[in-house]
Amino acid sequence: MTHTEIEVSAELVRDLLRDQHPDLADHPLRPGARGWDNQLWRLGDDLAVRLPWATQSADALLRKEHAWLPGLAPRLPxxxxxxxxxGEPSARFPRPWIVTTWVPGTPADRAPVTRGAEAADALAAFLTALHQPAPEQAPAGRFGRGGPLADHAEGFANQLASATELRLIPDPDAVRAVWDDAAAAPDWAGPALWLHGDLHPANVLTADGTICGVIDFGDLCAGDPACDLAAAWILLPDGTADRFHAAYQPAADAATLRRARGWAVLVALAGMLIGDAGVHGRPGGKPTWGPPAHAALRRLIATAHP
Structure with a gap:
């Protein structure tokens, strides 16, 4: 089922709680947000209910978070x-759902980072703690996330062609040069590390100008850390990526940073297409995704190697 086939209401959420978690059913309930895969409902002051609503894949992603994230969360800063x-599928709602802790803050696509130094340190500390060797049974990334960057050559070409046709980028050749350098970098040869897998601005929370939380671990996976290190260009203001890289430990080698720039290009192009044109997105697009994507692509071009 998708959002066109089922309506999620406060009454439905409360009925689900009464059926499966009755001790939570009387907590105050109010709408939170509608994400790419899930709807979020605030439950009291400290909890949230997440229910899949717009993609078939959301069911497996919620179960993955429930299985893995409680063990990883205590070490994250x-x-x-x-x-x-x-919550298990039932006659009332034929899909799994979860109750999580509530993380306060505003998504960075709506409230961008303004205190760059503090945010660079916070992001570096978070990824340093997360990027530890994952067990063999850790999930693989969706859509090749965490895998070889070269596997995304066709996707990059298609995104660049679409963005060029829609006149979203002023210099396609400069974008292609950043990608070509990244794709030519040696592959990751280290152990598969735990990754968030989807560090775009809508999945990172801010308060008082800096990063205060990270949400939506549906793409949690193991692989090449370059996939996550792309966030330095996607999330942080101009001139702060170097501070992030200096704080991240162990320091990424030159090849990993080159691949990270390639991942950042992919995220920026996707955000641009979804935000500005509604391509591959919800009807009407997600307008707040466009500005940070344009800013990220501008940073990547401005800091390209000659």
């Missing part, structure tokens, strides 16, 4: 939504 309860 930023608040994350830690699953507390699992």
């Amino acid at each position: 930023l608040p994350v939504p830690v699953p507390q309860r699992l």
Whole structure:
């Protein structure tokens, strides 16, 4: 089922709680947000209910978060939504759902980072803590995230062609040069590390100009850390990526940073297409995704090697 086939209401959420987690059913309930895969409902002051609503894949992503994130969360220095309860499919709602802790803050696509130094340090500390060797049974990334960057050559070409046709980028050749350098970098040869897998601005929370939380671990996976290190160009203001890289430990080698720039190009182009044109997105697009994507692509071009 998708959002066109089922309506999620406060009454439905409360009925689901009464059926499966009755001790939570009387907590105050109010709408939170509608994300790419899930709807979020605030439950009291400290909890949230997440229900899949717009993609078929959301079911498996919620179960993955419930299985893995509670074990990873205690070592992370930023608040994350830690699953507390699992709701199983039922006659009322034929999909799984979860109750998590609530993480306060505003998504960075709506409230961008302004205190760059503090945010660079916070992001570096978070990824340093997360990027530890993952067990063999850790999930693989969706859509090749965390895998070889070269596997995304066709996707890059298609995104660049679409963005060029829509006149979203002023210099396609400069974008292609950043990608070509990244794709030519040697592949990751280290152990598969835990990755968030989807560090775009809508999944990172800010308060008082800096990063205060990270949400939506549906793409949690193991692989090449360059996939996450792209966030330095996607999330941080001009001139702060170097501070991030200096704080991240162990320091990424030159090849990893080159690949990270390639991942950042992919994220920026996708955000631009979804934000400005509604391509591959919800009807009407997600307008707040466009500005940070344009800013990221500008940073990547401005800091390209001659």
